[in-house]
Amino acid sequence: MNNERVKLLLNNYQTPMYVFDTSILRQRVNYLKNCLPDNVSLCYAVKANTFIMKELSDIIDRFEVCSPGELSICRELDMPMEKIIFSGVYKTPSVIKELTEAGILIGIYSVESMLQYKLIVEASKRANLKVNIMPRLTSGNQFGMTEDEVKEVIRESKANNLLNVCGIQFFSGTQKTSMKKQRRELEYVDGFLQTLKEELSYTPDELEFGPGFPVSYFQGEEFDEDEYMKEFTKLLSEMNFQSKITLELGRSIAASCGTYLTRVVDMKNNKGQNYAIVDGGINQLVYFGQSMAMKHPICSVYPERADIGNATDENIVNWNICGSLCTVNDIIVKQLPIQDLKIDDVLVFENTGAYCMTEGISLFLSRDLPTVVLVDKNRELRAIRKLAPTYPLNKPSYE
Numbered sequence: 119m120n121n122e123r124v125k126l127l128l129n130n131y132q133t134p135m136y137v138f139d140t141s142i143l144r145q146r147v148n149y150l151k152n153c154l155p156d157n158v159s160l161c162y163a164v165k166a167n168t169f170i171m172k173e174l175s176d177i178i179d180r181f182e183v184c185s186p187g188e189l190s191i192c193r194e195l196d197m198p199m200e201k202i203i204f205s206g207v208y209k210t211p212s213v214i215k216e217l218t219e220a221g222i223l224i225g226i227y228s229v230e231s232m233l234q235y236k237l238i239v240e241a242s243k244r245a246n247l248k249v250n251i252m253p254r255l256t257s258g259n260q261f262g263m264t265e266d267e268v269k270e271v272i273r274e275s276k277a278n279n280l281l282n283v284c285g286i287q288f289f290s291g292t293q294k295t296s297m298k299k300q301r302r303e304l305e306y307v308d309g310f311l312q313t314l315k316e317e318l319s320y321t322p323d324e325l326e327f328g329p330g331f332p333v334s335y336f337q338g339e340e341f342d343e344d345e346y347m348k349e350f351t352k353l354l355s356e357m358n359f360q361s362k363i364t365l366e367l368g369r370s371i372a373a374s375c376g377t378y379l380t381r382v383v384d385m386k387n388n389k390g391q392n393y394a395i396v397d398g399g400i401n402q403l404v405y406f407g408q409s410m411a412m413k414h415p416i417c418s419v420y421p422e423r424a425d426i427g428n429a430t431d432e433n434i435v436n437w438n439i440c441g442s443l444c445t446v447n448d449i450i451v452k453q454l455p456i457q458d459l460k461i462d463d464v465l466v467f468e469n470t471g472a473y474c475m476t477e478g479i480s481l482f483l484s485r486d487l488p489t490v491v492l493v494d495k496n497r498e499l500r501a502i503r504k505l506a507p508t509y510p511l512n513k514p515s516y517e
């Protein structure tokens with residue numbers, strides 16, 4: 119983010135703050151679409167960031183929601199329900215009942231277990247509502263079902279005219295830098311789809327696959343994304359399955375549009391270590407793969423140091439950047455070299471548009487949630503959430 123924009127943001131809004139730039143978001147979606155073959159469409163995993171969904175609604179084909187809460191956000195934002203895949207390991211009976219009885223046509227329900235399957239079967243029968251389902255094939259954890267269970271769902275659904283098994287879902291993990299792993303998993307899923315054809319004469323219309331495309335967060339960990347996308351596309355072209363593929367993505371779509379700004383509010387040296395206390399913290403900023411705050415995220419200091427070319431060992435000092443929580447774990451970065459750090463300087467953390475905000479332990483210590491500002495397509499700033507107090511959620515009620 120350039121200094122002019124940081125200045126404008128700081129003049130208008132309070133730190134700590136997240137800023138999501140919709141132009142960068144659109145460019146990002148275009149980049150991914152341009153890299154991928156024509157039979158591939160994109161599904162946005164809204165868990166990565168629920169604040170940018172509206173901006174994606176006309177450029178993304180599908181939205182994966184994983185909880186009743188996420189679904190409520192989509193409903194309140196008037197997102198088209200037919201574009202939603204209602205996924206997640208536990209869809210509560212009450213929400214399935216409510217949706218089917220109200221005749222709300224959710225695009226697809228993923229099926230994560232035989233029990234969840236039965237709930238969907240019963241709800242669709244009670245409401246006499248036809249539903250699309252996608253059994254999720256497990257990758258070897260608590261999510262999804264075994265191959266045999268997926269087959270059972272397909273067999274049973276054939277005899278049920280209220281159910282349409284429109285595809286198979288598979289997701290195994292995030293930040294997958296290894297193309298070998300991508301190959302192994304695509305080959306595995308492709309093989310399974312072949313088995314379905316041979317054993318059940320069933321070929322799904324679609325495969326919904328979570329590739330877990332990686333994002334660079336730390337200095338020195340950049341990778342050649344063009345090359346990565348080329349190799350991934352080649353793997354897709356080598357599959358037997360050549361029908362529609364939907365890639366479920368969160369991190370890779372959302373990360374680059376986000377910036378987190380937090381202000382230095384105190385500085386001290388305790389027993390030889392420099393500590394800069396910022397007004398944010400790990401309740402608001404979480405990095406995937408940040409091993410004990412040892413890695414240095416892609417970040418800068420505002421105001422920019424004018425004499426950066428003349429920086430010397432004396433004025434560059436290593437700082438432990440700590441948040442405002444009362445826990446020794448609240449360290450965002452350890453030993454970050456900064457020139458002439460002062461109180462009121464602002465640290466600007468880039469690539470923080472996915473999960474960084476949502477995965478924080480937001481309710482711990484009842485501190486406020488950060489401001490959220492959107493940079494719209496006309497480059498105007500708009501606060502879409504003010505600093506939000508969390509203390510009411512941690513307060514008992516005796517009424």
Ligand SMILES: Cc1ncc(COP(=O)(O)O)c(C=O)c1O
Nearest residue numbers: 163289292328330366367368369
């Ligand atoms: C089922 C499912 N699909 C897609 C995603 C998005 O993954 P990523 O953010 O790595 O793209 C997740 C993330 O946890 C997921 O659980």
